[in-house]
Amino acid sequence: MQPIIEVHNLRKEFKAYSSRTGLTGAFRDLFTRRYKIVSAVNNISFKIQPGEMVGYIGENGAGKSTTIKMLTGILTPTSGHIRVNGMNPHKQREQFVRTIGVVFGQRSQLWWDIAVQESFRLLKKVYRVSDEDYEQHMSHVIDTLDIAPLLDKPVRKLSLGQRMRCELAAALIHNPPLLFLDEPTIGLDVLVKLKIREFLKEINRKYNTTIMLTTHDMTDIEALCERVIMLDEGKIIYDGELERLRQQWAEGKEIQFRFDRTVNHLTLRQITVHLPVEWSPTEKENVWLAKVNNEQVISEVIRQVAGQLSIVDMQVNQISTEEIIRNIYEEGIKHG
Template structure:
């Protein structure tokens, strides 16, 4: 199976300038400026196979968008090699952009004041898509994304959910083999998200479209991607199956206790010290959450101790979800997994 994306030793550094204080400092700044080098992406390597759907995740400032901008040819790397669809995105720009689709949740590629279908027609000309190919492909896209009623409307009249569905359609006018999605469901309601996810699955199955998805919404990742690449401070800290991540890190149970009289967290920690329990107080619900290794003997021992020592009003056992697993990894580092 061929690779759609090959990244080796990729780095992107930015200069951050700082001003000196006072008139004297301002004068000195005219001749020499103080700066420090900031690494947004720090020596990363990964490959994405054709037809794969990969989640590219990390906290704000981890380097996700910088990577996407280098992979799409918007930014030049400081160091390292990138081959996307068999080309160097920066050097073979014109030929390269014909083979990718990009959706940035925060930026539009549609023309604000003209009808949506006029934007599509302009993009069709930009990409030299033959009429018959366009008709057949776009009819499918328009129907699946349910945007037919929106085609005559100017973009500025659309809601965010409507606009994002049209943005996705615009990125697919030329049916590219590779799609970059940067926060495509940001601010959307649940029904629109489900529609977009369903659509992405369909184009992946029908056209074997490769999809690289960055998002803060981990339910997008769970619904679409079998593999995740996780970034922290510009470095890859995990690259592998989402299932393995859940198996290694999701091997925890969360117990929620509501007490008649709320005890001090220090007292709970003392009582369960040898069981290695992480206690947190949920201020809103007024309940305590205990995170413990998912072993039946430990869980029943924990419940036994708590019920013996305190009057418990209510108790729930939750499996940990992907969001908590990721948060755990960021807080405690990868060494656990």
């Protein structure tokens, strides 16, 4: 099967200017500028097959958005090879954009002062979608995203959650085979996130839409993506199944304790001093997490704590994907 996205040795460099210090330095900068070459994306290669939902993840500055901008034709690569939907994104720009949908969480493709439905009509003309195709496809999209009551409202009067649902609908007016989502749920409440996730699953199932998702919200990745590509300093450090990543790095479990009173870190360490456990506080009052790498000592940790402290509630959880990925970055582990 022909990949819908094919990237080989992709590289993007930027010229970064550095200013000299002091008044003399500022004067010298007027005539000669010092600069260095910064590599935002550094020789990455991957393929994505039609129908895949792939999480593209990494810390701020890892090169995620730069990659997406090259894949969508906004930026021209410094070097390397890109084929998306069988085309070169930046050389076949006009033809190419009709085959993709893009949602940038912090940028809008809707016109601010006109009604949402007028923006939809304008985009329908831009993408040359027939009346029949528009009605057939968009009636389903509008109904599923529950945006019919919003269509006659100006975009500026919508809440963030309402606007993001409309942005997603706008990206799908031409029913593209490939959808790029860059932080699509940023700042949204839980109910809106759930609605958007369910909708994305449905269009993937119904239309075999390929989705490439970049986000810092790991619950989005866990809910939608079986495969993740992890980026660090412009290089791919992991490309594979999310479940395999969990199996490789999710050693042990977390025990969440909620106590009836305030407990400090020193007390907990003293109670479990002879056990291999790491304690960390949470944002919730009187709630602590005990990370246990050896699952065989879980019962002993619970027994020791329960013997000396009053436990209001307790649960044993798998180590979260967010915790796994944070540990990988903090420990500097590089896996390709």
